[in-house]
Amino acid sequence: MSTTRYVIVGAGAIGGAIGGRLAHAGLDAVLVARGEHLAALRSTGLRLRTPEEDVTVPVHAVGGPDELELTEHDVLVVATKTQQAPDALTTWADAPVHAGGRVVGTAGERLPVLTALNGVASETMALRYFARVYGVCVWMPAVHLTPGEVIVRGAPRSGMLHVGRVPAPADERDEALLAQVQQDWTAANYDVPLPEDVMPWKYRKLISNLGNVFQALVHGNGDTGPLAERTEAEARTVLDGAGIAVTSDEDEAAARSAGFTMHPVPGVPDDVGGSTWQSLTRGTGNVETDYLNGEIALIAHRTGQAAPLNARLATLARQAAASGMRPGAMSADELAERLGLA
Structure with a gap:
């Protein structure tokens, strides 16, 4: 069983679908949301509607890093809209990371961040704050209009998520992380290609x-x-x-x-x-x-x-x-x- 925990920053259409699918597959995921959406996730869970199912998934939902103790087993996944990414990145980059009962650094220093956003700007944004950045090219028809609910219209797989180190190429540590992401996200009903360079796909x-x-x-x-x-x-x-x-x-x-x-x-x-x-x-x-x-x-x-x-x-x-x-x-x-x- 994977020991990786995915912290989904921005649990809207894309982030909610990724985090909900991970949780539904029994993998460890935390969904970061706000307002009525956060309240609904906490009270009733995430309703995930697809062509083949309508399920409500219990999820761990928080409003920010002050409600979560990060460890070196965490992977941050930023899935906000791109115009919201700078605030999300700065909010999380300086969050403390714990190991052995003490703070060993910040998220920007110690944790990988995956940028699951449209466009090609978020990777450069993230590199200002994080040492390890991985771009995600998102092909997933997902909709979020109602608090506590995400609609995914892809089937039989929910979508395709190309993932790769930015800048390429990847080293051994990157390859180990990418292999773990591929294994976990495939189990969560996604196709996860690992191109040598993800940016041409983006x-x-x-x-x-x-x-x-x-x-x-x-x-x-x-x-x-x-x-x-x-x-x-x-x-x-x-x-x-x-x-x-x-x-x-x-x-x-x-x-x-x-x-x-x-x-x-x-x-x-x-x-x-x-x-x-x-x-x-x-x-x-x-x-x-x-x-x-x-x-x-x-x-x-x-x-x-x-x-x-x-x-x-x-x-x-x-x-x-x-x-x-x-x-x-x-x-x-x-x-x-x-x-x-x-």
Whole structure:
């Protein structure tokens, strides 16, 4: 039996699914949450709804590091939205780690951190505070809208999680940790490839996530396909111009075909959307688009290129979140006009 304990910082859609699956498999996991979600996890556990099951899993839930004694058997998994990652990382990096009844250092010094977030910025954020950082490329259709509940629409496996040391390559200690993560997370119903370099996978996922903003802003109110194609083409040009390695479409398609597929979850509408849609639906006041479309704008600006479509989309998403706009409040034609493509 694994002696590793996974501390899931940010038990929303992705973190809740990972932590809930680990707990359901009998592995040691702590879910870090806040507000009504934390209260629900503590009082009734985590309701995990999938195409094949509807179970409530008892979980160990805390609000922060002051409620937990960390040891050298802990692995931190940051699964917040990217815009929330700096606060999460600084909160946990200086938490004391105990061994033999005494403090032996901080989490940043002693513990590994896995970054299970969209985009490609969180690994660099984490390296500012943690000596051992491992990127996670998350392929998992998960939804969190109700306190104490997570919906996962992948089956028969819940998702695919590529994990690797950042920066690559891994040494013997890294390989031992990655092997343990692969063993535990596979037992928790995930496919867990261990690529030599995880970042090309994360950049390919970044391209896929550029469409999140269309789903959130328009949400079926017109055809955004042509806009999405031009946005993705712009991003690919920028990444190529910057010399950034991106996993090929063929390799990505092959990996996906060997993993999970999406299925309906009983009682869940088919039009439930992704992470940006969920942020607008919950009215959080912010979205991660600055680290998706905005990441392409950043790379373009750093390398003397231009990415006007992605930059404008990041602005529109920011404004929508700040104003409390609901998904679908904008038509595809209106969005095209605001992008200068009408």
